[in-house]
Amino acid sequence: AAKAVVDFAKTTDKIEIVGGSMGAQKLDEAGVKALASMPSLDELRGTIVGLVNAPATKVVRTIKEPTSMLARVFGAYGAKEAA
Known part of the structure; x- marks a missing residue:
């Protein structure tokens, strides 16, 4: 899901990534982008x-x-x- 959101955010200016969560761990914008870049x-x-x-x-x-x-x-x- 993180890859899809990051890819979509690159193509449009209507969405901005500010954070997310993975299980009980909270992620900031850099964390979501790092998660999206993982293989x-x-x-x-x-x-x-x-x-x-x-x-x-x-x-x-x-x-x-x-x-x-x-x-x-x-x-x-x-x-x-x-x-």
Whole structure:
């Protein structure tokens, strides 16, 4: 709701944000705008999945790279002897 109100307030001068509340906590204008600028739950989940997945990808790449290098060396020796 905070995002919708802040976006609407940007397009019209008929509404002015002076405060709000979140549960028992009272928010001033800066608090409402800060709340509106926070990412959604789905965006946060995507970020967490990306952060968790990145180290696993690096481990797989690190394990895979020596075998690729070895295959290139053997290919180069084979090409050298064929020439």
